[in-house]
Each structure stands twice: as structure tokens, then as C-alpha cells.
Amino acid sequence: MYESFTASDFEVIPDCISDSDISEPVNxxxxxxxxxxxxxGDHSLVYCAEVDGVDPKKYRTPHxxxxxxxxxxxxxxxxxxxxxxxxxKYKMMKWWGxxxxxxxxxxxCGFRDSSGIVHSLKAFQVDSLPSVGKEHWKPQIMKYFLSDFLAFIKKQVLIDDPKVVYKFERKANGGHIICKYLGKDPNWSFLPQWYYKEIFQTQTELSK
Incomplete structure (x- = not known):
């Protein structure tokens, strides 16, 4: 509900999201x-990210x-x-990452009371977060860790098959990350069948 109320003050993205209606239940x-x-570094990344809102004073189409x-x-x-x-120490590190x-x-950020009611808002610039949390975390170390982890994944994932599952684990108290090859175990597969057919089978047919 907080995002619905807050986003109602922002411009919505044409043809993608309908105008925020704070009287409607949150979907x-x-x-x-x-x-x-x-x-x-040496890693090429393609990833999806959810976007909550847009500043109407800065937004220009097409973005x-x-x-x-x-x-x-x-x-x-x-x-x-x-x-x-x-x-x-904790929240700003996650926000920056x-x-x-x-x-x-x-x-x-909306600051809420013990009842969960937001009473105030404050804007933080992402570039300024490392300086605020400099006594607790360092962005360069986080980037090094991610780069090393991606390199580790490349060495471990050797089978190019969307139905094959590799499980990466790290103990809650830290330590080394370990990789387990689970094969085509249906208990761990998470891609739905319709997605597999639409994406991977179509690509296979096009490559023929």
C-alpha cells in the first residue's frame, strides 16, 4: 500500500502501467x-529489474x-x-547493491512507526549511500565479491541445458560458497513448462 500511495505522486510509464488508484487493493x-x-569487469550482464516509480520532472520518452x-x-x-x-549498516548496503x-x-524511504504507518519521507541519492555507511561497508569489496562469484559460476556451470540445476550454497555465518550439481531433479527445477517451450524450444527451432 505504501508504494501505491507514494507512486501516485509520480508519473506512470505510458502503455505499461495504469494510473495509480489508491482506492483499489494492492495487486x-x-x-x-x-x-x-x-x-x-570481465562479465557481461543481462538482468531484469523492477522499477517502482519515475520522477515526472526528469522523465522523457523514450527512456x-x-x-x-x-x-x-x-x-x-x-x-x-x-x-x-x-x-x-544493513539497509543502505542493500539499497545501494x-x-x-x-x-x-x-x-x-518512508519512515514508519511501530504500527506500520509511514509518517515521513526522505530521498537518498544512491551515489551518497557509501559515504553514509563508510564505517560499515565498502562498495568496492561488494563489487569484487560479485565479480569473483560470477567467475566461480562460470567455472562450475558446464552444461548448457535450461533443465539442469546447479545449487549454490553458503552458510549463514559466512565461509566458502559451494556448488552442487543436481541434474534434472524436478524437485529443484523452477522454470515452468510453458516458459521452457516458449523460450528454449522456439530458439532451437529458429537455429535449425
Whole structure:
């Protein structure tokens, strides 16, 4: 509901999302997503990202980047030093990690009370988050970790088959990431049959 109320102040994306109606129940199945292509070191990335809203003062069609888009978040009201500590150490690290790779420049946070009611909003520039949380986390280390993990995936995933599953695990308290080859185990397969037929079988037919 917070996103519905907040996004009603933003311009919607034509032909993609209908105007926000705060009188209607929230439909969690409706979202606007973009497919991004980027690079991280030696890795070429293609990924999908959900977009919450857009600043009408900056948005121009057709959009070639996400400089006008915003990410919406909520957080407990900052009533104690512990609340501020948790925001800087944990929440801002996640916000930066989510928005940096996509290219969304602004996070708008709604601060809520113990009843879950949002009483105030504050905009954070994604580029400024590392300086706020500099005592707790470093973006360069996060990028190094992601790059190393992607390199590890490339070494482990040797079978190019959408029905084959590889499981990557890391203990909750840290440590090395391990990879398990699960084969075509239906208990772990997550691609629905209709998706497999539409995407992979069609590609196979076109390549013939």
C-alpha cells in the first residue's frame, strides 16, 4: 500500500502501467520491469529489474537509461542510535547493491512507526549511500565479491541445458560458497513448462 500511495505522486510509464488508484487493493502481481545489459569487469550482464516509480520532472520518452527512475523503500522510524546504526549498516548496503547495478539514482524511504504507518519521507541519492555507511561497508569489496562469484559460476556451470540445476550454497555465518550439481531433479527445477517451450524450444527451432 505504501508504494501505491507514494507512486501516485509520480508519473506512470505510458502503455505499461495504469494510473495509480489508491482506492483499489494492492495487486502484487503487477509491476513494471526493465531488462538491463551491463558489464562488471570481465562479465557481461543481462538482468531484469523492477522499477517502482519515475520522477515526472526528469522523465522523457523514450527512456534510454534509468536516471529518472526511483526506488521506494520503508524503514523503521529513527528513534534510537540503534535504529540509525541498522539503517546505515544493513539497509543502505542493500539499497545501494540493488540500485547501483541497475542505474537507479534515487531511493525514497518512508519512515514508519511501530504500527506500520509511514509518517515521513526522505530521498537518498544512491551515489551518497557509501559515504553514509563508510564505517560499515565498502562498495568496492561488494563489487569484487560479485565479480569473483560470477567467475566461480562460470567455472562450475558446464552444461548448457535450461533443465539442469546447479545449487549454490553458503552458510549463514559466512565461509566458502559451494556448488552442487543436481541434474534434472524436478524437485529443484523452477522454470515452468510453458516458459521452457516458449523460450528454449522456439530458439532451437529458429537455429535449425
Amino acid at each position: 502484487e502481481n503487477v509491476e513494471y520491469a526493465v531488462v538491463m545489459r551491463s558489464r562488471l 534510454s537509461d534509468l536516471s529518472a527512475f526511483v526506488e521506494l523503500k520503508t524503514n523503521k522510524s529513527l528513534d534510537t542510535d540503534r535504529d540509525i546504526f541498522n539503517l546505515h 540493488q540500485s547501483y547495478l541497475v542505474g537507479i539514482p534515487t531511493v525514497i
